[in-house]
Amino acid sequence: xxxxxxxxxxxxxALHTIRKxxxxxxxxxxxxxxxGCAASAIARELELPFDKIEAVFVNRKVYALDHVVQPGxxxxxxxxxxxxxxRLLLGIDSAGQSAxxxx
Numbered sequence: 001x002x003x004x005x006x007x008x009x010x011x012x013x014a015l016h017t018i019r020k021x022x023x024x025x026x027x028x029x030x031x032x033x034x035x036g037c038a039a040s041a042i043a044r045e046l047e048l049p050f051d052k053i054e055a056v057f058v059n060r061k062v063y064a065l066d067h068v069v070q071p072g073x074x075x076x077x078x079x080x081x082x083x084x085x086x087r088l089l090l091g092i093d094s095a096g097q098s099a100x101x102x103x
Contacts, residue, residue: 001084003045003068004031005029005031006030006031006032006057006071007029007030007031007069007072007073007075008027008028008050008074008075008091009027009028009029009030009039009042009046009069009075009076009077010027010075010076010077011026011046011048011076011077011079011097012076012077012078012079013029013078013079013081013082014079014081015048015052015053015077015078015079015081018049018052019047019048020045020070022047024031024039024046024047027048030042030045030072031071032069032070032072032073032079033071034071036068036069036071037068037069037071037091038065038068038069039056039058039064039065039066039067039068039075039077040066040074042069042089043046043056043077048077050065051077051080052079052080053065053077053079053080054078054079054080054081054082055078056069056076056077057074057075057076057078058073058074058075059073059074059079060074080090097101
């Protein structure tokens with residue numbers, strides 16, 4: 001990714017704690033190229049453990065990590081371990097199939 005940051009990334013729960021424990025910012029600015037990039041590429045760049053990521057919010061919708069993030073999108077990584085009722089409310093169980101708005 002290039003040098004000028006254009007997208008803010010937030011981490012919740014265990015992912016927030018992991019970054020904090022490593023002495024890293026819990027909110028990061030990254031550069032997403034004009035054609036976009038997969039959320040998994042951003043997670044890799046931020047050194048987030050894939051086994052601790054359940055899904056990703058992009059512009060208030062939940063997606064799997066293969067979702068393409070565009071410059072300026074609102075992005076937040078969701079950790080594993082979300083309780084059952086919250087998973088259904090947030091649409092996490094269907095993240096691999098389609099997006100669900102949480103607005």
